[in-house]
Amino acid sequence: MISRRIFAALVSGVALVPGLALAQDAPAPFDNPGDVNIALVRYLSTGDFFQAYLSGVEKQAAALGVNLQVFDSRQDAALQADMVDQAIALGVDGIIIQHGLTESMKEAAQRAVDAGIKVVAFDVNVENAAIPQVEQSDAALAQLALDQAIADNGAEWVAGFVHVAGIAPLDRRAAVWEEVKAANPGINEVAMFGTLDNPIANSVANQARSVLSANPNIQVMFAPYDEFAKGVKIAVDEAGMSGQVSIYSADISTADIQLMREEGSAWKATAATNPAVVGEVSVRSLALLLAGENPGASVIVPPTLITQAMLNELDIKNMEELGAKLPAFAHADVAMAPWMTLPPR
Amino acid sequence: MKSLSLTELAIRYGFLLLMAGLIVVFSVLRPAFLSPQSGVFILQSVAITGILALGVTATLVVDGFDLSIGAVATSAMMLSAYVMVIWEMGAVPAVLLCLGMGALVGLVNGLLIVKMRVPDLLATLGMMFLLVGLQRIPTQGNSISTGMMLPGGQAAEGSFAPEFLMLGRHRIDFILPDLVPLSVVVLIVIALLTWAFLELTRHGRVMYAIGSNAQAAGLAGINVAGYRILAYVISGVMASIGGILLAARLGRGDVASGNNLLLDSVAAALIGFAVLGAAKPNAFGTAIGALFVGILLQGLTMLNAPYYTQDFIKGAVLVVALVFTFALSGRVGRARR
Numbered sequence: 024m025i026s027r028r029i030f031a032a033l034v035s036g037v038a039l040v041p042g043l044a045l046a047q048d049a050p051a052p053f054d055n056p057g058d059v060n061i062a063l064v065r066y067l068s069t070g071d072f073f074q075a076y077l078s079g080v081e082k083q084a085a086a087l088g089v090n091l092q093v094f095d096s097r098q099d100a101a102l103q104a105d106m107v108d109q110a111i112a113l114g115v116d117g118i119i120i121q122h123g124l125t126e127s128m129k130e131a132a133q134r135a136v137d138a139g140i141k142v143v144a145f146d147v148n149v150e151n152a153a154i155p156q157v158e159q160s161d162a163a164l165a166q167l168a169l170d171q172a173i174a175d176n177g178a179e180w181v182a183g184f185v186h187v188a189g190i191a192p193l194d195r196r197a198a199v200w201e202e203v204k205a206a207n208p209g210i211n212e213v214a215m216f217g218t219l220d221n222p223i224a225n226s227v228a229n230q231a232r233s234v235l236s237a238n239p240n241i242q243v244m245f246a247p248y249d250e251f252a253k254g255v256k257i258a259v260d261e262a263g264m265s266g267q268v269s270i271y272s273a274d275i276s277t278a279d280i281q282l283m284r285e286e287g288s289a290w291k292a293t294a295a296t297n298p299a300v301v302g303e304v305s306v307r308s309l310a311l312l313l314a315g316e317n318p319g320a321s322v323i324v325p326p327t328l329i330t331q332a333m334l335n336e337l338d339i340k341n342m343e344e345l346g347a348k349l350p351a352f353a354h355a356d357v358a359m360a361p362w363m364t365l366p367p368r
Numbered sequence: 369m370k371s372l373s374l375t376e377l378a379i380r381y382g383f384l385l386l387m388a389g390l391i392v393v394f395s396v397l398r399p400a401f402l403s404p405q406s407g408v409f410i411l412q413s414v415a416i417t418g419i420l421a422l423g424v425t426a427t428l429v430v431d432g433f434d435l436s437i438g439a440v441a442t443s444a445m446m447l448s449a450y451v452m453v454i455w456e457m458g459a460v461p462a463v464l465l466c467l468g469m470g471a472l473v474g475l476v477n478g479l480l481i482v483k484m485r486v487p488d489l490l491a492t493l494g495m496m497f498l499l500v501g502l503q504r505i506p507t508q509g510n511s512i513s514t515g516m517m518l519p520g521g522q523a524a525e526g527s528f529a530p531e532f533l534m535l536g537r538h539r540i541d542f543i544l545p546d547l548v549p550l551s552v553v554v555l556i557v558i559a560l561l562t563w564a565f566l567e568l569t570r571h572g573r574v575m576y577a578i579g580s581n582a583q584a585a586g587l588a589g590i591n592v593a594g595y596r597i598l599a600y601v602i603s604g605v606m607a608s609i610g611g612i613l614l615a616a617r618l619g620r621g622d623v624a625s626g627n628n629l630l631l632d633s634v635a636a637a638l639i640g641f642a643v644l645g646a647a648k649p650n651a652f653g654t655a656i657g658a659l660f661v662g663i664l665l666q667g668l669t670m671l672n673a674p675y676y677t678q679d680f681i682k683g684a685v686l687v688v689a690l691v692f693t694f695a696l697s698g699r700v701g702r703a704r705r
Binding site for chain 1: 413442546617620624626
């Protein structure tokens with residue numbers, strides 16, 4: 024408890040400096056944010072995306088001056104439901120449910136709502152009208168990347184597609200690919216492959232090498248997940264085909280930026296939502312609910328298109344510079360209210 | 369006698385015939401399968417699991433088992449990235465530190481098993497979890513790449529040394545220019561060394577003796593404990609070599625559990641039991657086993673087979689290989705084609 028109080032003191036100390044005047048205007052309970060406790064209940068936590076998401080949640084919580092407690096179920100669906108009950112028992116004011124399974128989370132989320140706790144869900148549908156859904160739009164991600172592919176290559180090319188069916192965000196991205204293919208009969212998909220074997224980039228590289236030697240006429244690889252794109256790029260480089268193949272993907276990380284900027288890189292563009300921004304939006308949506316405002320049933324964080332040319336022109340080397348130099352990537356203007364303090368940039 | 373010799377023939381050469389048959393089938397369906405590039409690529413795709421599998425073989429020979437190799441490999445990948453990107457050191461210290469880490473983990477495994485009498489599966493399982501966690505502590509769970517943000521708020525200045533990346537990417541002229549990747553050369557050298565060590569030296573024969581009857585070997589005056597520890601050190605070092613090659617190919621330190629590496633390499637080593645009817649762990653068989661899996665996956669991917677059919681077929685091959693092995697040692701004596 025002491026540590027939490029110290030944390031709260033530190034946080035409000037930081038928040039006081041820029042936000043003193045604003046904080047007084049904030050509606051209850053944010054007129055006294057040190058008394059607001061929120062919980063983040065996670066299903067997925069390993070990997071860069073989830074680390075960045077967490078940092079966004081932490082920063083926005085700190086900026087608002089509320090206390091944050093993180094529960095991490097490490098892909099244990101039953102444990103995640105128990106953790107929601109734990110958070111209810113602790114008497115938190117709000118809960119963010121991050122990923123999980125509809126079946127296991129639906130009832131736990133309802134129990135939290137019944138206990139008078141405000142809940143938002145990120146990337147998991149808990150089938151509850153009282154719970155806003157924060158989403159990154161997978162369809163918009165895929166559409167942005169494919170629009171760029173068509174802008175770069177015209178509407179007639181031989182394509183390879185990397186996909187693993189049964190993973191919800193990948194399925195939503197694949198649905199857009201099917202639509203784009205149907206709308207552009209000049210796109211000829213000759214190979215579809217993909218695997219989630221760990222390390223994914225290495226396994227996909229092995230597959231992509233086989234695909235490229237079987238189909239040396241491939242011009243465009245659509246790899247709508249950055250681990251896939253990394254694997255394809257390794258294979259394209261190994262096959263010495265980087266002059267001929269263009270890779271379009273979704274998501275981004277510092278490592279991806281480096282790969283896209285390599286001399287003669289085949290990785291031409293990616294569409295991405297900043298996971299840290301998604302984390303911030305999750306907290307802000309919850310804050311709106313707590314203040315009695317309505318963020319809407321679904322809060323969509325819009326993606327940004329990032330091309331190789333952009334990265335080179337702006338000389339962007341990592342995620343932080345990307346945020347600094349591409350403002351659209353650093354902040355999403357959703358779930359906002361005038362009284363809210365944003366994290367410092 | 370005649371039918372027996374036929375069965376024996378099937379057990380001895382059945383697996384190699386199966387492999388030849390597969391190559392023919394894939395070449396007919398996809399002519400690109402038979403190109404030299406494709407052949408070299410199969411070797412490259414199995415280089416990392418092959419090296420790990422040779423390490424597994426060393427522990428299998430002394431009747432042990434090492435579940436930690438996948439985690440050792442990914443830890444070596446993270447360590448090499450950490451040394452170069454964050455400590456800004458060169459390729460040589462990165463490689464040496466990784467090899468040292470592999471040897472140390474092997475030594476600890478061996479001591480746990482031999483001195484503390486922890487059963488091998490449990491000791492190496494514990495080590496696996498320990499390493500999967502440990503490799504993420506320095507970076508708080510993030511992957512390591514050039515230009516990454518450090519906790520202090522600055523970008524990391526270091527980068528992967530070009531000599532290090534060569535290990536995973538450089539190609540040697542052989543018949544065609546730029547044909548054979550260094551990782552394949554490493555695989556072949558390690559396979560030959562392991563084979564020579566196990567089959568041609570006294571140490572190798574002693575290790576087989578320990579594997580078949582440790583007590584008898586001990587009574588014959590062999591340092592059983594020492595050789596068993598040695599087997600785990602070999603396994604750890606091989607796994608770290610695999611991790612180095614992985615890091616060199618990916619060009620970053622990737623947060624990964626390495627479980628697939630573990631499973632694939634164990635499968636290769638077990639398939640190796642069946643090659644030439646050896647019915648015991650052996651380096652040649654392991655190399656062929658890894659190659660067999662590589663050929664299958666390459667061919668199936670060329671035919672656009674989805675990943676789950678590939679897992680299915682990998683499993684089927686393993687089962688058939690085990691039938692080969694145990695049909696030989698059992699009384700039934702009926703090998704399936």
